[in-house]
Amino acid sequence: MRAASTFFYRRPYWYLALLLVPPLLWFGTVYLGSLFTLLAQSFYKIDDFTAQIVRDPTLDTYQQLVTQPANLDIVKRTVFMAICVTIACAIIALPIATYMARYARGRVKAFFYVGVMLPMWTSYLVKIYAWRLLLAKEGIVAWCFGKLGLAGLLDTLLETPGVGGPSLSSSYLGMFIVFVYMWLPFMILPMAAALERVPGSLIQASADLGARPSQTFRNVVLPLAIPGIAAGSVFTFSLTLGDYIIPSVVGAPGYFIGMMVYVQQGTAGNIPLAAAFSVVPILLIFIYLSAAKRFGAFDAL
Amino acid sequence: MVSSAIEFKNVSRVYGEVRAVDDVSFAIESGEFFAMLGPSGSGKTSCLRLVAGFDSPGSGQVLLDGADVSGVPPYERNVNTVFQDYALFPHMTVLENVAYGPRVRGVSAGERATRARAMLELVQLGALGERRPAQLSGGQRQRVALARALINRPKVLLLDEPLGALDLKLREEMQIELKSLQKKLGITFVYVTHDQGEALSMADRVAVFNKGRVEQLAAPRELYLRPATAFVARFVGSANVADAKLAARFAGWDGEAFAIRAENVTVQGENLPASTDVVSAAGSVIAVQFHGAGSRWQVQLDAGEVWSAWVPDARSPADLAVGARVRLSWPRSAAVPLASSGN
Numbered sequence: 306m307r308a309a310s311t312f313f314y315r316r317p318y319w320y321l322a323l324l325l326v327p328p329l330l331w332f333g334t335v336y337l338g339s340l341f342t343l344l345a346q347s348f349y350k351i352d353d354f355t356a357q358i359v360r361d362p363t364l365d366t367y368q369q370l371v372t373q374p375a376n377l378d379i380v381k382r383t384v385f386m387a388i389c390v391t392i393a394c395a396i397i398a399l400p401i402a403t404y405m406a407r408y409a410r411g412r413v414k415a416f417f418y419v420g421v422m423l424p425m426w427t428s429y430l431v432k433i434y435a436w437r438l439l440l441a442k443e444g445i446v447a448w449c450f451g452k453l454g455l456a457g458l459l460d461t462l463l464e465t466p467g468v469g470g471p472s473l474s475s476s477y478l479g480m481f482i483v484f485v486y487m488w489l490p491f492m493i494l495p496m497a498a499a500l501e502r503v504p505g506s507l508i509q510a511s512a513d514l515g516a517r518p519s520q521t522f523r524n525v526v527l528p529l530a531i532p533g534i535a536a537g538s539v540f541t542f543s544l545t546l547g548d549y550i551i552p553s554v555v556g557a558p559g560y561f562i563g564m565m566v567y568v569q570q571g572t573a574g575n576i577p578l579a580a581a582f583s584v585v586p587i588l589l590i591f592i593y594l595s596a597a598k599r600f601g602a603f604d605a606l
Numbered sequence: 607m608v609s610s611a612i613e614f615k616n617v618s619r620v621y622g623e624v625r626a627v628d629d630v631s632f633a634i635e636s637g638e639f640f641a642m643l644g645p646s647g648s649g650k651t652s653c654l655r656l657v658a659g660f661d662s663p664g665s666g667q668v669l670l671d672g673a674d675v676s677g678v679p680p681y682e683r684n685v686n687t688v689f690q691d692y693a694l695f696p697h698m699t700v701l702e703n704v705a706y707g708p709r710v711r712g713v714s715a716g717e718r719a720t721r722a723r724a725m726l727e728l729v730q731l732g733a734l735g736e737r738r739p740a741q742l743s744g745g746q747r748q749r750v751a752l753a754r755a756l757i758n759r760p761k762v763l764l765l766d767e768p769l770g771a772l773d774l775k776l777r778e779e780m781q782i783e784l785k786s787l788q789k790k791l792g793i794t795f796v797y798v799t800h801d802q803g804e805a806l807s808m809a810d811r812v813a814v815f816n817k818g819r820v821e822q823l824a825a826p827r828e829l830y831l832r833p834a835t836a837f838v839a840r841f842v843g844s845a846n847v848a849d850a851k852l853a854a855r856f857a858g859w860d861g862e863a864f865a866i867r868a869e870n871v872t873v874q875g876e877n878l879p880a881s882t883d884v885v886s887a888a889g890s891v892i893a894v895q896f897h898g899a900g901s902r903w904q905v906q907l908d909a910g911e912v913w914s915a916w917v918p919d920a921r922s923p924a925d926l927a928v929g930a931r932v933r934l935s936w937p938r939s940a941a942v943p944l945a946s947s948g949n
Binding site: 507515517 | 658659660679680681685686687689690691693694695696697706707709710711754755758
């Protein structure tokens with residue numbers, strides 16, 4: 306034992322290798338390996354007659370993805386939903402995260418952190434089906450609108466083309482609500498973590514130099530919270546882009562990227578097209594992160 | 607009557623069980639370099655926060671220019687602060703940091719850039735305006751913090767242990783620079799420190815804090831030569847303190863509590879005859895620390911306490927070493943009688 310300790314103490318690189326090789330092997334094969342297999346699949350195509358995968362590199366599948374209007378609609382619909390969900394999550398999360406990180410102390414703070422994380426401990430499916438009931442035509446949300454005398458408002462919302470539908474549970478609006486509910490903790494936590502790291506003395510210095518609280522927030526707190534907002538938005542954006550359960554349980558019949566991947570690799574057996582669809586979110590996130598970096602979102606890190 | 611720049615009237619601030627500031631009253635005159643000196647937790651920083659407006663007194667009044675400022679937020683006070691950690695905005699350049707005060711007060715971009723450059727010149731950082739705080743050394747950050755705090759032309763500048771993070775040489779340079787800057791600008795400086803050397807060398811007057819109270823408020827020389835309490839004698843002058851009980855055991859002293867500074871204590875062999883008109887005490891040497899210009903001798907008195915004597919190198923008794931029996935003696939006139947308060 307002692308000999309082994311001495312051996313590794315004298316050879317720090319061996320020690321590092323011993324520590325890193327197993328996790329890197331796991332990470333390399335299971336995460337990156339499968340990702341690259343997926344990427345490779347997207348460059349194959351399916352033979353329309355035999356329904357067999359032709360293993361010759363080709364861009365035909367991508368061409369199919371970008372030229373068929375139905376496919377493009379799916380991409381546009383999903384991206385638009387992801388953007389709306391991300392913006393809504395950021396707006397709702399900012400005051401909550403600010404309070405958690407800057408004002409709450411002791412038990413109140415613990416309560417908030419547990420409160421934000423608690424819903425993540427329950428089954429995702431249970432929550433989605435619960436939301437379908439809440440948003441149903443006879444559900445509690447519609448009932449509340451009725452009791453408050455706002456049934457007319459709900460009907461107007463549901464009649465709005467594009468977002469509406471027969472009931473909240475079968476409309477894009479309902480889907481949006483469930484998405485926001487589901488991913489909000491993923492925005493709050495990184496945002497709160499970023500705000501926690503802003504030293505109190507910076508806030509005091511800003512006030513000391515004559516900044517009113519709103520100016521301090523705009524000039525000091527918000528710029529320093531942006532890396533957290535960027536991190537949170539990557540979560541909400543990518544989770545919405547990839548999800549296929551929420552769009553199939555709640556909401557209007559239009560397909561989303563995740564559902565398309567599910568359908569193509571399952572019943573249709575078109576693995577190359579499913580792979581091409583799943584490359585879309587990866588590409589979008591990459592573009593988003595590059596843009597965020599370019600605009601200096603991570604400068605304060 | 608001209609009112610003081612800052613006045614504390616029976617101010618108390620209690621956090622839970624702790625009386626951080628306990629019925630403090632004093633006044634700081636306009637244009638004065640005022641130091642608040644004390645160990646950590648003595649209430650000096652709490653007092654500074656009350657002046658800056660980051661906290662409000664539980665009872666009593668804080669007056670700025672004769673007006674009660676309770677409830678006036680920091681951004682409406684004509685007071686600026688140099689923070690202990692400098693609190694520079696990491697996402698702004700040095701120039702943007704310095705221009706922040708005028709910016710939030712609605713000064714035009716052109717004018718505030720001109721003023722910020724002038725301030726950077728004043729602290730000799732003219733060339734570094736485009737850098738980020740993270741690219742500066744500790745001393746440079748300190749100067750940026752100073753420039754940023756001075757650009758609003760405050761009536762009072764508060765400095766919270768501003769040199770604490772700097773190394774000794776830089777600290778001494780900055781002391782001289784701060785002092786001359788204060789003379790040049792004529793602004794009231796309130797300087798919080800736990801370093802008595804810093805307070806004594808820079809301030810016009812020093813308030814010594816202990817346990818939330820002001821033990822003594824006096825000019826540096828007065829504070830050093832005539833400490834009023836045992837706490838001040840120990841903290842400011844590193845003096846040996848004899849309480850009434852100990853003092854009664856010394857030959858040639860009438861039994862009152864007193865302080866005697868180490869440089870006034872002579873060390874000699876136990877058997878050498880003591881001259882008249884001195885007070886003396888016997889003990890044994892437990893440590894000798896060489897400091898270059900002299901040595902500090904730690905002597906365990908037979909009467910109980912460990913006292914120290916500062917012996918200039920030229921007068922060092924060569925025949926004495928650790929463990930030797932010695933006699934400490936000091937002129938009766940050098941002993942400073944103390945009030946009974948303090949610890």
